[in-house]
Amino acid sequence: MAASIDILHPTRPKMFKPFALRDGNLITGQQQYSGAAAARLVIEALGV
Numbered sequence: 098m099a100a101s102i103d104i105l106h107p108t109r110p111k112m113f114k115p116f117a118l119r120d121g122n123l124i125t126g127q128q129q130y131s132g133a134a135a136a137r138l139v140i141e142a143l144g145v
Contacts, residue, residue, distance in 0.1 A: 117126040117134035124142060126135035 113130060114128075115126070115131045115134040116128055117124065117131045117138055119138045119142060122142070124135055124138045126132060
């Protein structure tokens with residue numbers, strides 16, 4: 098079952114670049130530079 102989950106094989110972000118992703122209601126930023134990217138995904142998820 099776990100092998101079928103795509104998030105187990107994420108793309109690798111470039112160093113020092115924003116990287117955020119959304120999977121349904123889960124939104125995460127993977128680096129300290131990802132705050133703005135994660136915020137945009139939250140706003141999108143809220144439908145604002």
